[in-house]
Amino acid sequence: MVEWTEQERTTITNIFTNLNYEDVGPKALCRCLIVYPWTQRYFGAFGNLYNAEAIMSNPNIAAHGITVLHGLDRAVKNMDNIKATYAELSVLHSEKLHVDPDNFKLLSDCLTIVIAAKLGKDFTPETQATFQKFLAVVVSALGRQYH
Amino acid sequence: MSLSGRDKTIVKSFWDKIGSRSADIGAEALGRMLRVFPQTKTYFAHWSDLGPDSPQVRKHGSVIMAAVGEAIGKIDDLTGALSSLSELHAFKLRVDPANFRILAHNLIVVIASYFPADFTPEAHVSFDKFLMRLAFALSERYR
Numbered sequence: 001m002v003e004w005t006e007q008e009r010t011t012i013t014n015i016f017t018n019l020n021y022e023d024v025g026p027k028a029l030c031r032c033l034i035v036y037p038w039t040q041r042y043f044g045a046f047g048n049l050y051n052a053e054a055i056m057s058n059p060n061i062a063a064h065g066i067t068v069l070h071g072l073d074r075a076v077k078n079m080d081n082i083k084a085t086y087a088e089l090s091v092l093h094s095e096k097l098h099v100d101p102d103n104f105k106l107l108s109d110c111l112t113i114v115i116a117a118k119l120g121k122d123f124t125p126e127t128q129a130t131f132q133k134f135l136a137v138v139v140s141a142l143g144r145q146y147h
Numbered sequence: 148m149s150l151s152g153r154d155k156t157i158v159k160s161f162w163d164k165i166g167s168r169s170a171d172i173g174a175e176a177l178g179r180m181l182r183v184f185p186q187t188k189t190y191f192a193h194w195s196d197l198g199p200d201s202p203q204v205r206k207h208g209s210v211i212m213a214a215v216g217e218a219i220g221k222i223d224d225l226t227g228a229l230s231s232l233s234e235l236h237a238f239k240l241r242v243d244p245a246n247f248r249i250l251a252h253n254l255i256v257v258i259a260s261y262f263p264a265d266f267t268p269e270a271h272v273s274f275d276k277f278l279m280r281l282a283f284a285l286s287e288r289y290r
Contacts, residue, residue: 034268035275052269109252113271116256117263125175125182125199128256132183 002137004079011130015115016076021069024118028111029065030056036106042099068107075138083141090145101143108135148276155222157273162219164265165258172261173212174205176253184249190242211250218281225284233288244289247282254278 033040034052043049046060055061071089078085093099112132116123123131150158165172178199180187194203214232221228236242255274259266266274 031268031271035272056268113256113259113266116260117266120260120263123256123260125179128179129183 001080002082008130008133009079011127012076012079012134015127015131016073019069021066024111024114025065025067025069026056026062027065028107028114029061029068031110031114032107033061035110036103039103039106042097042103069111072138075134075141079134082137083144086138086141087145090142093142094146101139101146104139104142108132108139111135148279150222150273150276150280154273154276157270158222158277159219161258161262161265161270161274162216164262168261169212169216170205170209172208172254172257173210173215174208175199176250176257177208177211178204179256180250180253183253187246187249190240190246215254215281218284219277222277225280226287229281229284230288233285236285237288237290244282244286247285248279251275251278251282 033049033055040049043061047058048054049058074085075082112135115131181197181204182199188197191197196203218225218228
């Protein structure tokens with residue numbers, strides 16, 4: 001089981017309480033699709049992904065970025081049982097969406113970078129350590145049900 | 148994933164933008180790496196202080212960034228430019244090359260936090276590609 005200190009719980013809760021989902025979600029997903037273009041393979045039905053401008057102005061991508069970010073809310077609310085919380089979503093990503101679990105890490109790195117850009121100096125090394133620990137647990141849980 | 152002309156232009160102009168802050172960026176990236184990925188501390192057990200304000204960390208971070216800057220100056224032949232550093236890391240330091248990616252990630256995190264508006268996704272992809280090529284050149288002599 002993952003152990004969280006009080007400080008870590010506070011850090012994660014604060015980040016998500018002050019998060020602008022409509023801004024950060026699309027930014028993180030777009031950055032992932034641009035920096036790691038092979039991730040576009042999962043978005044064939046989303047319309048024009050031809051270049052960076054097209055991706056960043058694509059409303060389907062923006063909407064999906066918000067959806068994905070809200071998906072993290074479940075982990076924030078159930079930090080002591082993230083593995084069970086994401087069991088169903090893990091099955092979905094494996095059996096229905098057929099997403100290579102390596103991609104979870106790519107998106108989580110992009111999210112980290114978007115948050116770093118937003119928070120600047122406030123994204124201290126301590127904050128980064130906690131945030132990356134949190135995302136690593138989420139990524140692990142999402143890959144757990146693959147077989 | 149080789150560097151296009153566009154990638155090289157973007158990397159060079161971003162480096163110019165970074166300018167004199169490169170030493171700070173290197174120091175902070177190294178410090179973050181040691182804190183966020185504690186397994187990397189195993190390579191620095193001979194330092195007395197691995198904290199964020201450690202003078203040893205600050206100094207080494209700027210040494211690393213100076214080497215990155217030199218590599219950017221020789222971006223058309225990274226393998227040649229990094230040949231002796233590659234030998235050092237391969238035969239003397241014996242750093243697992245997987246760690247180059249970890250440091251690259253932290254460099255990008257720091258750059259994004261220092262230049263939130265300028266570090267667009269386009270700049271990010273070119274820089275990420277460059278750092279991957281750099282890591283590859285650095286691991287050239289390993290085996």
